[in-house]
Amino acid sequence: MCSNKNLHFISGEHDHQSCLDGAMANAEQLCKQHGQHFTATRRRVFEIVWQQHKPIGAYEVLEQLQQDGRAAPPTVYRALDFLLDLGLVHRISSLNAYVGCTHPDYPHDGQFLICKSCKSFAELDSPLVTAAIEQSAADADFEVHQHTVEIMGLCPRCRIKICGEDNNE
Numbered sequence: 001m002c003s004n005k006n007l008h009f010i011s012g013e014h015d016h017q018s019c020l021d022g023a024m025a026n027a028e029q030l031c032k033q034h035g036q037h038f039t040a041t042r043r044r045v046f047e048i049v050w051q052q053h054k055p056i057g058a059y060e061v062l063e064q065l066q067q068d069g070r071a072a073p074p075t076v077y078r079a080l081d082f083l084l085d086l087g088l089v090h091r092i093s094s095l096n097a098y099v100g101c102t103h104p105d106y107p108h109d110g111q112f113l114i115c116k117s118c119k120s121f122a123e124l125d126s127p128l129v130t131a132a133i134e135q136s137a138a139d140a141d142f143e144v145h146q147h148t149v150e151i152m153g154l155c156p157r158c159r160i161k162i163c164g165e166d167n168n169e
Contacts (some may be wrong), residue, residue, distance in 0.1 A: 016053075023050045026104055027088050034086060044068060045079035046100070049089050054119045055097030090123070094150045099123070110148040115155035117162075122155075 027046055031038040038046075048064045049056055058076050065071040080098055083089040089098045090110040099112070102123045111124035129149060137144045154162065 016051075020047065020050055023100055027083075027086075030086055030088065030104060036082070036086065041065075041071075041075060042079045042082055045076060046083055046088060049080075049083070049098050050100040052099075055092045055095045055099050055114070055121060057095075057097045061098070090148070092121070092150060093148065094152070095119075109146060110150075112148070112150050113155070114150060114152050115158055116152045117154055117158040120155050120157075124149075 024043070024047070027043075028038055044065060045061055048061050058073070058080060061080070062071060062073055062076045065076060080089065080091075083098075084091060087104045087107060088101055090101055090112070091098055092110075092112060092114065095114070099121055101110075103125060108125060109130065111126055111129055113122045113124065115121065130147075133147050133149075134144060
């Protein structure tokens with residue numbers, strides 16, 4: 001069954017500039033709270049990741065950063081590591097890519113819905129998922145240090161597109 005609900009994925013009516021401004025303000029505040037410098041390079045890498053609203057690889061970030069001037073892979077990886085450590089971005093291992101964190105104000109493990117068609121994503125924050133993982137790990141006498149849940153499927157927009165095509169047959 002196709003659903004038109006679009007609660008977690010970015011829609012066409014999205015106010016991108018407001019979103020980017022809010023993310024940048026959060027990043028600046030977190031850097032200040034942690035006594036870290038939000039350098040021009042870190043800021044630009046953060047901006048590039050957030051502008052996408054889709055997972056972006058380090059070399060794609062590098063290509064965009066090189067348009068601004070000279071940049072090398074170590075520069076990008078250092079900036080991404082900094083952003084990861086502060087919780088400002090997440091790494092999507094299955095795509096070897098990065099996304100902006102939608103709620104960096106508290107530590108959490110990533111839970112993502114990733115569209116296999118258009119590569120859009122939604123970040124979840126489900127205490128039930130976290131609790132189930134932690135309980136299952138505890139039952140196995142396993143100490144969890146970090147976990148990321150990556151669920152591949154179809155976003156609402158792509159599901160509607162596919163269902164519309166199916167209904168025309």
